[in-house]
């Protein structure tokens with residue numbers, strides 16, 4: 098096999114066979130094959146959500162054009178401003194010095210004027226140059242590293258698994274990826290020990306399997322020995338990529354946020370209004386939280402919770418970067434979002450001049466103990482005795498919440514943790530089994546049970562995931578509608594996604610997973626989805642079915658018999674990854690692309 102035949106990019110996504118059969122039943126063989134192939138490619142567009150509180154899409158477009166071309170008022174290419182000198186990747190070397198305004202434009206979807214598209218390019222054929230008498234110098238990187246490189250990242254030291262001998266700093270190397278294979282014990286593994294020497298021969302690890310898995314060419318930033326000795330740093334700077342996507346690392350911080358279009362739409366579907374109280378149950382890293390706060394023009398309260406302490410700090414950092422003040426963060430297990438016993442709202446306690454300073458409970462938090470008492474003075478004393486602790490890390494405190502009373506929120510976003518089988522680019526999917534997929538669904542149902550109690554009568558719930566698994570999308574909608582009869586689906590705006598799946602799937606153990614019924618499919622969105630649930634005139638039933646009901650702060654503004662009060666969305670193929678927050682250990686993510694399978 099000659100090198101041009103081997104050194105191309107045409108990956109095949111591996112699935113667990115039962116999972117593949119399940120998806121084929123759900124989508125049909127052809128459609129699933131297309132989904133599967135599309136998942137292995139990055140999107141050719143990046144989507145920037147403009148922070149309308151401090152800038153405009155026009156101003157952002159102008160600044161990005163200037164970063165790429167220098168001053169552009171007269172259509173002339175002038176000197177690039179010094180402050181943008183480091184933003185190399187935005188520079189356009191493909192247009193012979195002319196200005197290509199097509200690479201950036203406003204989102205044409207009505208209502209989403211605050212979104213800007215930036216075009217990348219690919220797939221490109223890469224000429225893997227080497228002299229005929231010598232084997233090509235190569236590196237093999239891990240799958241996670243390769244996925245990040247396809248999104249625009251460079252190759253960091255921990256991502257390199259194997260390298261040719263005699264590689265020096267400044268050498269040109271071909272980059273391929275080692276994907277998981279079934280090992281003898283039946284488990285998945287790459288079978289490559291870090292530090293492996295490549296000979297450039299058919300005996301190299303994964304030589305045959307790496308056919309079609311070449312992601313580009315780069316220049317080594319250190320020698321082979323350095324790559325395997327260093328603990329961190331860029332090992333290879335990519336110079337010739339199969340997919341070329343602009344990086345927005347450290348670009349216009351606070352003015353733009355790189356976010357998948359479906360994620361933007363999930364927040365938009367919630368339709369948050371100024372002055373409302375919103376609950377984002379699984380908020381980190383805060384992409385949708387900050388989108389919601391921006392739509393509310395920073396007026397009202399967005400309660401952002403996540404079960405991970407450090408991820409809550411990520412949300413705080415992002416809110417601070419975007420200059421948003423209406424976001425209140427908590428560490429909270431979404432499965433315990435509903436307070437078991439209610440104590441007076443802390444704002445009342447403040448008004449009465451009691452306990453708040455001692456118990457370190459922030460406005461918005463309902464802090465309760467098993468016996469219904471506030472854990473006030475004891476907790477306060479402990480904190481004083483032991484110092485500020487890790488909650489003061491990064492200058493922010495992370496408050497723990499014990500949950501909120503039923504009916505506390507005007508709108509609830511449940512952006513559930515999921516199998517993430519809609520994230521792209523994805524080079525391997527074999528780890529999910531039918532059992533693990535079903536377990537995700539069970540977890541999400543329990544979360545939904547909490548969400549439905551926390552939204553007030555007349556309120557809105559948006560449910561979203563970033564997976565193509567109907568068991569985590571349509572089956573959750575079915576569960577919601579069948580379990581809570583006062584909920585119903587309603588139209589969403591804008592609607593750009595495809596319909597949901599109608600039907601069911603019978604597993605070999607006899608369990609039947611039910612999806613949507615005819616007529617419901619257009620009220621959810623798959624991919625770039627959405628759907629709404631109406632809490633119909635039986636709001637009273639909803640209210641009555643909850644215990645410890647506290648009056649909603651907005652209940653006097655609600656038309657009790659309103660027919661359109663809920664919103665429900667499923668996202669098929671979207672997941673935000675904030676490039677500045679979620680850094681892969683193996684490779685710094687510098688790009689997030691818009692999903693559009």
Ligand SMILES: C[S@@+](CC[C@H](N)C(=O)[O-])C[C@H]1O[C@@H](n2cnc3c(N)ncnc32)[C@H](O)[C@@H]1O
Pocket residue numbers: 360378379380381382383384385386402403404405408429430431432512513514515672673
């Ligand atoms: C899909 S991500 C959320 C992305 C986020 N909504 C955004 O747009 O930036 C799911 C989040 O759920 C959190 N999570 C998982 N299980 C949780 C639980 N039981 N309670 C609260 N958060 C949870 C994870 O830490 C993760 O940050």
